Amino acid sequence: MISVRHLDVSFGNVRAVSDVSFTVAAGDIFGLVGESGCGKSTLLRVLSGLNPHWTGSIEIAGRAIGPMRDKAFYRQVQMVFQDPFGSLHPRHTVDRTLAEPIAIHGLDNAEARIARALDDVGLGPRFRFRYPHQLSGGQRQRVAIARALILEPSILLLDEPTSALDVSIQAEVLNLLARLRTARDLTLILVSHNLAVVAHLCNRLAVMQGGAIVEEMTVDALRHGEPSHPYSRELLRASLGYHRAAGTS
């Protein structure tokens, strides 16, 4: 479904992503784990089309894509952002936010599509005419997911979709994403610094450090054996809580 070969991204003299290659099969949930500045978000922005400055090759559904994307691409690939407070227009109601993609692509049945999108993310019609400031963080993130899905994409890119949320809300959003993936037959790429979240939701993952993928494995392999790369091991240990030895290294 998605195939990335020898991807390089530079900002000035700084190489944010260097020689990254991976493939994601249709229906996969692929996780990218790493700490801030490791290039995982940059990689996602390249895939989504937000960052046009890259070299290498990207294929989506068998079609090579360049830095500039057409409308058909955006109907196929959508993205959910990290910060639920920053990803919704503060002056637009939920209704307006969801109507925008429909208007851009000239789709019919706007009313029914909006109602269905809200139902799908568990919000219902009560929330339709609220402004973002009348919603909680979890509700905003649901709206953002509804906005991404209203164009019925086959690929959903998730940039730390739950890291700004409380644990209990995170569980709800993770459940929602898992359910939507099955119902809509989506291919997901999840970027997160939280190994536990990635391990929970994904079936394959790649660990990134300094702009490169240091290790790629299935979640089953992660569960059954220690990861081979020392950095992956460190991330795994840190995800379990404070560890005296980890700090002294």
Next chain:
Amino acid sequence: MSRAAILRAWLVADTPTSRRQARLGRLYLQWLSFRGNWLAVAGLAVSLVLIIVAIAAPLLATHDPAAQNLDIRLRPPDAAHWFGTDELGRDIYSRIVYGTRITLGMVVAVVILVAPFGLVVGCAAGYIGGWFDRIVMRFTDIFMAFPRLILALAFVAALGPGIENGVIAIALTAWPAYARLSRAETLAIRNSDFIAAVRLQGASTGRLIFGHVAPLCLSSVIARVTLDMSGIILTAAGLGFLGLGATPPSPEWGAMISTGRRFILEQWWVATMPGIAIFVASLGFNLLGDGLRDVLDPKQT
């Protein structure tokens, strides 16, 4: 429940059921926060009174503003002439009432010329960036480098005195401020996720600027325009005072002060009454602008 209470509950409802209710509810909450600032409410009252006076000038005036009567020249305020008469025996009250039309007319003309232009130019420059941004910003630098009144003087001196030329001169120096303001706002929001999200839906640049960026800049431009109105009133009056704005015999406040200045010691009311009018009008818009800025600040929810 009384009708007012029902209406209020409908406006502040947590779950609006229609677009209109959502929008009106938002306006109502803004009004509530505006109402809490009594200075702003006073400013709003003054501005509304000015607008009403301008519209209803023929009804409110007690005399013909241009009618001369040399027998009663320079009379102090009394029952017949509330603000006294000037050196040609014209009723100062009626002249000030009609002068409201000229002043507000100039203000409205400048704002209509300047605000939309500055907003669009600034948003486009900020959003598109690159060489377009650089060129536009250097243009604003050029126009901002001119002192407003001096440029207006030069302009009027070249094209001849008159309200229209005064308006054009003020407009030429006023637009860069709006362009810069909208550009700064745009720069702050262009990299936000909600703009990125709309880009990822395939929205065109025009749609982004007009549908998503400009509306967010609009509120600060409105607040700034209202604040600027007092400055425009003062510049217009200044041009009138120097004999470069409205030409006699039109009852422009600045021109009235200018003629009244010869009698300022013996017949104080001739210059003082239009002076008070200028003061009240510019203060009113200033207070209103301050209040609007607080209410419309996009950084608040």
Next chain:
Amino acid sequence: MAQPPLLSVRNLCVRFDTPRGIVEAVRGIDFDVGRERLGIVGESGSGKSVTGRATLRLLPASATVTADRLALGDLDLLGADAAALRSVRGRRVSMIMQDPKFSLNPVMTVGRQIAEAYRMHHRVGRSEARRRALDMLADVRIRDPEHVYDLYPHEVSGGMGQRVMIAMMLIPEPDLLIADEPTSALDVTVSMQVLAILDDLVTRRGMGLLFISHDLNLVASFCDRVLVMYGGQIMETLPASALHQATHPYTRGLLAALPTIDTAGRDLPVLTRDPAWLATRR
């Protein structure tokens, strides 16, 4: 507890007067902090941060703080005037915030800020303060203190900034340190190092630590005792080692909602909030 507590709080309430009405952020909580690591966990809006700030009287004017007792040792913090509070802050209680970027003065070198913090509470000369600051930087495991002393806040990384912050807060040698999400802006590997430094300093100096966090695993593994807060009230208090055996349904719900490698492929249990949790008010 044999020793008297460092900080003693009884029936603390904090209310905020907002345009939309009065918000009760903290509703009648009791706790003591001794020479231990006491964790406060809770979700956003649980009142945990407000509690930390209320003990230092660092809340905005719209907040009303009431308590039957809010005492630091023998000093009544509620009745203390501004001068008394100033001498207490830093000298006896310090606070570390979430993001060092907003807590350091951008136009002063980090070393001078640490030295100034020391001189504010100790009558010593510049060179003595400088020496102390360098020692302190070494204590927070900064390898080249002389070099870091002369850096400005924007020149240091997030992890180093947080260490500088800790150095600044600990140099007046307070009895109690309040840390509000001190590592949540940091990467996991860096935060482990910062925590180890805090751990060391607290143990060595015998300070009390009030550690405020949303991260249950972190609090369970780092602290001695844990308060679980929800809706401005304390749901339960328990030894950190026993957090995973918690009995309160809220704590259990939070723990169950945590994704782990073993929950893969399953739905996470969703927390259902019971109004009865907040009903038991004194």
